[in-house]
Every structure is written in structure tokens, then in C-alpha cells.
Amino acid sequence: MSNDLYGPVANVAEQAGWEAPPPRKGFFTDTSICIGCKACEVACKEWNQVPEDGLNWLGSSYDNTGALGASTWRHVAFIEQSKPLPGQEPGFEGAPTGPSATDALNRSVDEAQQGNLAMLGTDSGQVSLGMPATRLPGADSTSRTEFRWLMASDVCKHCTHAACLDVCPTGSLFRTEFGTVVVQEDICNGCGYCVPACPFGVIDRRIEEHGVKNAGIAQKCTLCYDRLQADMTPACAKACPTESIQFGDLDELRDRAQKRVEQLHANGVTNARLYLEDKTDGIGGAGAFFLLLDEPETYGFPPDPVVTTRDLPSMWRRAGLAAAALLAGAVASFLGGRA
Amino acid sequence: MSTQGTEHGNRKDDVRAVIGSAGGRRRRGGGERSMVPPAEFTSYYGRPVLKPSPWQADIPAYLFLGGLAAGSSLLGAGADVTGRQSLKRPARFAAVAAISASFAALVHDLGKPSRFINMLRVAKPTSPMSVGTWILSVYGPLAGLAGAAELVDTVRADRWLPGRLRTPARVLHASGRPAGIGAALVAPAVASYTAVLISDTATPTWHAGHREMPFLFAGSAAAASGGLGMIAASTTDAGPARRLAVGGVLLDLGAEQLMEKSMGLAAEPMHQGKPGLLMRAAKALNVVGGVGAIVGRRSRALSAASGAALVAGSACTRFGIFYAGQESAKDPKYTIVPQRERVDEQGPTRVEGLRTRGTGAGPAADARQRTTSTLSRRGTNSPIT
Ligand code: SF4
Numbered sequence: 044m045s046n047d048l049y050g051p052v053a054n055v056a057e058q059a060g061w062e063a064p065p066p067r068k069g070f071f072t073d074t075s076i077c078i079g080c081k082a083c084e085v086a087c088k089e090w091n092q093v094p095e096d097g098l099n100w101l102g103s104s105y106d107n108t109g110a111l112g113a114s115t116w117r118h119v120a121f122i123e124q125s126k127p128l129p130g131q132e133p134g135f136e137g138a139p140t141g142p143s144a145t146d147a148l149n150r151s152v153d154e155a156q157q158g159n160l161a162m163l164g165t166d167s168g169q170v171s172l173g174m175p176a177t178r179l180p181g182a183d184s185t186s187r188t189e190f191r192w193l194m195a196s197d198v199c200k201h202c203t204h205a206a207c208l209d210v211c212p213t214g215s216l217f218r219t220e221f222g223t224v225v226v227q228e229d230i231c232n233g234c235g236y237c238v239p240a241c242p243f244g245v246i247d248r249r250i251e252e253h254g255v256k257n258a259g260i261a262q263k264c265t266l267c268y269d270r271l272q273a274d275m276t277p278a279c280a281k282a283c284p285t286e287s288i289q290f291g292d293l294d295e296l297r298d299r300a301q302k303r304v305e306q307l308h309a310n311g312v313t314n315a316r317l318y319l320e321d322k323t324d325g326i327g328g329a330g331a332f333f334l335l336l337d338e339p340e341t342y343g344f345p346p347d348p349v350v351t352t353r354d355l356p357s358m359w360r361r362a363g364l365a366a367a368a369l370l371a372g373a374v375a376s377f378l379g380g381r382a
Numbered sequence: 383m384s385t386q387g388t389e390h391g392n393r394k395d396d397v398r399a400v401i402g403s404a405g406g407r408r409r410r411g412g413g414e415r416s417m418v419p420p421a422e423f424t425s426y427y428g429r430p431v432l433k434p435s436p437w438q439a440d441i442p443a444y445l446f447l448g449g450l451a452a453g454s455s456l457l458g459a460g461a462d463v464t465g466r467q468s469l470k471r472p473a474r475f476a477a478v479a480a481i482s483a484s485f486a487a488l489v490h491d492l493g494k495p496s497r498f499i500n501m502l503r504v505a506k507p508t509s510p511m512s513v514g515t516w517i518l519s520v521y522g523p524l525a526g527l528a529g530a531a532e533l534v535d536t537v538r539a540d541r542w543l544p545g546r547l548r549t550p551a552r553v554l555h556a557s558g559r560p561a562g563i564g565a566a567l568v569a570p571a572v573a574s575y576t577a578v579l580i581s582d583t584a585t586p587t588w589h590a591g592h593r594e595m596p597f598l599f600a601g602s603a604a605a606a607s608g609g610l611g612m613i614a615a616s617t618t619d620a621g622p623a624r625r626l627a628v629g630g631v632l633l634d635l636g637a638e639q640l641m642e643k644s645m646g647l648a649a650e651p652m653h654q655g656k657p658g659l660l661m662r663a664a665k666a667l668n669v670v671g672g673v674g675a676i677v678g679r680r681s682r683a684l685s686a687a688s689g690a691a692l693v694a695g696s697a698c699t700r701f702g703i704f705y706a707g708q709e710s711a712k713d714p715k716y717t718i719v720p721q722r723e724r725v726d727e728q729g730p731t732r733v734e735g736l737r738t739r740g741t742g743a744g745p746a747a748d749a750r751q752r753t754t755s756t757l758s759r760r761g762t763n764s765p766i767t
Contacts, residue, residue, distance in 0.1 A: 210510065212512035241432070243432075259494045345717050362574040365574040365599070369570040372629045377460040
């Protein structure tokens, strides 16, 4: 086992003890071409037989999984923003507001404004769920505003320094020959330590009500370890219709991502940026990294994650000191009376 | 708020305020618990970035009982060597009882308790829980043996046991002292490793306190076990327990003070709601118990009352810190704001130099230093209520 807890690593599988491992595999998720179809969520559930964990509308645009968890290994985030579409000039901004939908819709809205909410099939005037409301969007402003919709498919990052793996007391979480991080479900005893250790809130302990399969043990994306061993593409990447999720050798994906970001910048999408692709970042770079169009926290990512194990050597030293202090204090309390 | 920043604060699990993101500007992510003007930040619909640990009350109980056991073993061994019978007996019994209960709490909190044994299939220095399991598997039997010896002595088993059982009883009796001293030597590790256990996580409040947490836990363990000694032992024998308790209170309070200074925003959950109440109670109980230990040292009743306050204070500390951490993980503010500030001040964390196996020094260590000092510098001027 290696003691390398922080900083860039040349070959993560080799470091974990694999001899002549295959190239490190990963995902490059290019959110600029995600269309929010959730095919990845579905494909993941089906292939990995992940139990259903709630069919909910959360009131956050079209997101109905909310976050990654024990039974959600791909999560598509939806963000609605008052920002211009990058690299395009839709010509909306500043245009006068006014009826723009079909006559039928206008009539419904008119009715609704008289108080007949049934026409719209909704009565959500009290709280805004981001759902159809009884007031026209932008009714208070005299000109239209810009609008863009961000979508991003989130997944376990398969960190180079994976806190979940390092803190696992049973060795259930392990580094595969592909450099990915996988739970061995027959070994995990459900201690739950990996859950607060992950700086991305990815891994979780499955609860009984979400299906008895593997209830009580930690679960997360395996980067389709079984498919990788058979030289196949992971289910989500296979299902993605726009190739927003790209699977491959990590080095190649990094090159590709670099080119993509340059291309986007050249096309005027100046806010495009890569997230977690850098080997020198706080987690040593991720196996699954992203191209984002806004700050990471907009998508629910931590802006600058640093693996907790960076401080582990110093924590052990201090725990040793504290233990020594306690021992000395105890000895002193017995000697104290004699003096 | 503009049409864009509509509040969607209506999720069933009370996720507060929310905001997709708007125009690169950060918006308030405050809520009813904030006592300071909330930092402005962007989050994904106010949802947590992190997952709180799935741990229940078992775990803070485990932290508390482990500390109580550890300190009791120290007192037990000292009392044995210095011939303080009325301190030795309760201390040895307390150590066994507390460590057994803490072990039960630990196993009970597993998702698959039947697989506890899997803890023993590896020994991983990178996993404080693995290290702790091994520490406990050395400490537990030693404390148990000392407790068994005490039991044999207490019931005077060598007098009435049938002949063939007397020899094992005598062996037990004889092993009491070495086992007790052995347990006492491992005990300090039992008390302080749990600080690393909770600090080695991404949970903001637990991790931000990682520098001082071991001292806080050691102090808390000393106060709890000293307090128990004060309850159980005669006033003449209780001297060392009293001194240990007072020292523990000082270490606990001092470490907590320093910790809060270095934690920055992550200290906030220790001042709000249930964890805030527990932390305030802990402080009050510690002060009352510590003062009572000194002024009431000649009164059995006052000693016992002070001791009880100290035991309760230690429990409050552990539960307070535990729940403060849970809260800090549930609110994205504590994850996002410090990281965003760091990025805005000095750019994203970058560690220079490709490290190879086993090298701990070099530029990487420099970078580690850099981030650490910035963290603590920022901590001093962050709002703390
Ligand atoms: S993202 Fe979390 S669960 Fe995934 S490898 Fe990193 S630490 Fe582990």
C-alpha cells in the first residue's frame, strides 16, 4: 500500500499495486452538449440493477433525482438561468414582452387570471416550483430577458486520491486495474465511513426502503467494472445520444477535453472550463471530469475540493501528541499528591 | 429577488433557500438558523454538496464511552500501583463497562452488523477506523482482564470457589496488574484516535477542527473519567481523579477555544440549534464540575456532584461536536463558501511536482503548507457568533 495521500500521481493503478495495468479509464462529461434526456440515469439503473429510489418532482426544473446517492449513480442536473446562450445571439434580450404563445394558451392564461386556475391544471400560485404559474413569466418587466438552460450528468469522480477508499476499514472499496474505485458489496460491512469522507457527496449507504438488495452497505458508480472487464463501454456513455458522456483512456480524454474547451472559447463560449481534469488539483485529478459552462457550485459541485487525507499525517501526529499528553497528565495526577 | 432567483424552499426535507445560479453573482443562501448575515454564495437549489454521515447517536456515544474507558484505565492502573483501593475498583469496572458498551454501539451502527469481523481483514493506516479497530482489539482484552481480576478480588473468589477453580482465579488475580498497566498504556490512543476518526472526513466542522480535536478529545476523556472517579472513590483516594479531571477540563476548554479560532465559518454550527445547546451545556458543566472538583474536594457529596457534572459535560461535548458536523454537511454554505473564498483569493488548489511512491517532502509539502496557513488566516476573521 502506498502512503501517497495527496498530490499528483503518475499511475494510480500501479501505485495501488497492479502490475502492468491497462491505461486508466474514465469519463469526460461535456455538459455543453447535454440535452437532459436522462438516458444515462436509466441505462445505469438498468444495467447495474440499481433499485428505484423515488419518482419525485423536486421543484427544481426537470431534475427528479436531486443528487447522487446509494441508488442514483448518474444524476442529471438542470439549471435555469437569466444568462445569454453562449456563442449565439437569439435576439430576445430587450424585445418587448407580449403574447407569444398560441391563442389557446393565451385564453387559458386569461381565464386563470380571472381566478379559474383549473384551466391551467395547476394551482401553484403560492409557491414557485419552477412549474407553470398563473402569471406569465416576465409579466412584471417590459422587455424580455436572456435565458439559458444548463444540464449536466453527474457521476462518481473516481478520484486519484479517493477519500472513500482510503478511509474504508474493511478494504471493501478498492482501486481496480482501470484506476477506478469500486465497492466490493460482499465485503462492505456498512460502517458508513466513506459517506462523510467523500468531498463530493457521492457515495451513500443504501437504506432498506430503497430495496433490500445490498441494503445497509455503501453503494456508488462502479464505472461499470463488469463491462470494462469485458472490454465494453459503460452503460451511461453507451446510451448517451449526444456523446456528452465520453468514455475512454483518461489521457486521451484529457486531450480531447482541452481541444473542446479551446474550440468553445474560439466560438465565443468564454465561460467554458474544465473541472477536475488537472492532476495537480486537490484530489490529484478525477477519473471522471467535466466541461462546465459556469462555476462548479452552480451544478452542485464543490468549487475547490481538497481530499481530507492531505491532512492525515498531521492528524496522526497530533493524535500521538494528545495521547502522550493524556498519559503524562495521568502520571502527574498520581505524582501530584505525593509532592 | 428577481424572477430568476425564485425561491424553491419547499422541499420536504427542509432544504433551505435556493438558487440555481445567476449571472455569476452569488446570492444569499441564508435561512432561519443564521445569526450572522449569510455569506452570499451559489448552490444547486440549496442542496447539500456533501452527504452527512449516516451515523446515529451510537457514534457520539461511542466517542464518549471510549474516552471514559481510556481515562478509567489510566486511573485504575495508577490506583493499583499506588494502593488506592476505592479508586482502583470502580475505575477498572468502569473501563470494562464503557469499552463494552462502546463496542456494542459501534457494531450496532453498522449497516451489516454481522459483518463486523470484516474490519479485521486489513490493517490500513489511512483508515482511522481500521487503526481504531486494531487499537481496540489490543485494549479491549487487556481492560477486560483487569476488570476480571478486579471481579475475582471483589467477590473474594479464591476463598469460596471449589478447589479446581481456585487456580484460574489466582491466575486472573495475578494478571490484574500487568493487564491493567498494559491497558493504561494503550488507553491514551483509544482516547485520541477518535478525533482523527471524525476529522478525517469532508464534513466541514469535523475536518476544520482537525488540529485541535485530538487535544479536545483527550481533555474530555480525562474530565469524564476523573469525574467518574470522583463519584465512586473515597475523598482520600480520589485525589488523582480530581487532578486528572481538572487538567482534563483545562485541556478541553483550551483546545476548544483554539479550535474555534482556527475553524472559521465551520465553527458556526457549534453555536446554533441543538449542537449549540449541547456545546453550551458542555462548557457550563465543565466549568461547574471543574470548580466543584477543587472547592468540594473534602466533601463526598460535592465531589460526587462535580464528578457527575464532568461526566455529563464530556457526553455533551461529544454529542455537540457530532451533531454540529452533521449540520455542517447538510448546509452547502459550509462547503462552498470557504472553498470559493480560497479560489477567489489565491486560485484553485494546485500541487506542483509529480510525486512518486513514498516521497512525503518536496514541493508538494510546500503547497500543503501554503493552503493550510491560508485556511487558518482566513479563519480568524470569519464571523463567529
Ligand atoms: S467522488 Fe467520492 S465516492 Fe467517488 S471516488 Fe471520489 S471520494 Fe470516492
